Amino acid sequence: MTDNIQEKAWAKLNLSLDVLGRLPGGYHEMKMVMQSASLCDEVFLERNGTGSITLRSSFVYLPADGRNLAYRAAEEFFKAAGFKNPGLSIRLKKRIPVGAGLGGGSTDAAAVLRGLNRMYGFPFGRVELEHLGEALGSDVPFCVAGGTRLAGGRGEIMEELPPLPDCGIVICKPPFPIRTPELFARIDGRRTRTHPDTAGLAAALEAGSLEDVARRMYNVFEEVLPAGCGEIGVIRQRLLDAGALGVVMSGTGSAVLGLFPGAAEAGAARQALAERYRECFSAVPVGMLGIPTA
Ligand code: C5P
Numbered sequence: 001m002t003d004n005i006q007e008k009a010w011a012k013l014n015l016s017l018d019v020l021g022r023l024p025g026g027y028h029e030m031k032m033v034m035q036s037a038s039l040c041d042e043v044f045l046e047r048n049g050t051g052s053i054t055l056r057s058s059f060v061y062l063p064a065d066g067r068n069l070a071y072r073a074a075e076e077f078f079k080a081a082g083f084k085n086p087g088l089s090i091r092l093k094k095r096i097p098v099g100a101g102l103g104g105g106s107t108d109a110a111a112v113l114r115g116l117n118r119m120y121g122f123p124f125g126r127v128e129l130e131h132l133g134e135a136l137g138s139d140v141p142f143c144v145a146g147g148t149r150l151a152g153g154r155g156e157i158m159e160e161l162p163p164l165p166d167c168g169i170v171i172c173k174p175p176f177p178i179r180t181p182e183l184f185a186r187i188d189g190r191r192t193r194t195h196p197d198t199a200g201l202a203a204a205l206e207a208g209s210l211e212d213v214a215r216r217m218y219n220v221f222e223e224v225l226p227a228g229c230g231e232i233g234v235i236r237q238r239l240l241d242a243g244a245l246g247v248v249m250s251g252t253g254s255a256v257l258g259l260f261p262g263a264a265e266a267g268a269a270r271q272a273l274a275e276r277y278r279e280c281f282s283a284v285p286v287g288m289l290g291i292p293t294a
Pocket of ligand 1: 028137139
């Protein structure tokens with residue numbers, strides 16, 4: 001048994017996002033094309049025999065207790081596996097911006113589930129880990145193995161899609177977060193709206209056409225942004241001016257992503273945007289992780 005585990009926690013991007021309706025329990029039925037990107041946090045786990053869980057984060061303002069999904073993921077894992085908590089130190093080296101729609105908290109939680117699963121010799125397979133993630137948050141199941149997937153239901157019903165063709169990605173967040181429940185409430189108040197062409201996006205992935213994927217990216221939340229979010233439109237335009245093939249806001253924002261033909265083009269665009277925006281990153285797509293079964 002390994003006492004020290006390190007996991008990368010990849011950012012989650014939405015290439016498309018649609019809200020189909022409301023579900024019982026206050027959630028919404030979604031249809032989303034999700035993608036993992038190489039922008040990542042790093043999660044360090046150490047079993048230390050203290051019998052309790054401690055959490056430290058390089059973003060010092062994040063909660064270090066059960067309000068942090070990574071902490072709850074460890075509790076959930078020990079409970080599901082029927083193990084007594086041996087004492088665990090969780091250290092998060094954060095890079096993914098918070099309040100950005102990039103799944104930062106969800107992907108840290110998923111990395112804790114993966115890391116503990118590895119520490120204990122893979123008691124759970126991928127699908128079981130995804131089920132465990134459901135209790136933690138709607139994006140956690142996707143973040144367990146990531147890749148390129150179509151997600152429905154609350155986000156937990158997933159189907160594998162062909163991988164996003166090789167490309168460069170620029171992810172840029174304006175200097176304000178957006179509150180997820182507020183955007184859901186705003187979309188509930190909207191009777192008619194445009195929907196993304198999710199089937200067309202899936203067909204573009206099937207055909208391996210980056211241009212067609214980029215052209216079909218669309219997020220319904222961009223139609224209902226609260227006042228004061230004008231900078232999102234500015235970032236969209238700057239990404240297009242820098243040569244992006246397509247741009248879209250991720251999740252409930254506020255980060256926007258642009259797809260570029262390659263890493264070099266994305267690197268140059270990032271540099272141009274970084275003069276104005278502090279939270280600006282270039283990345284590449286990451287494929288689905290293999291999770292062994294015991
Ligand atoms: O599942 P999670 O805790 O990440 O969701 C945060 C909030 O986002 C929920 O409380 C709900 O307001 C909203 N949400 C939703 N429908 C979803 C996912 C999230 O309404 N499918």
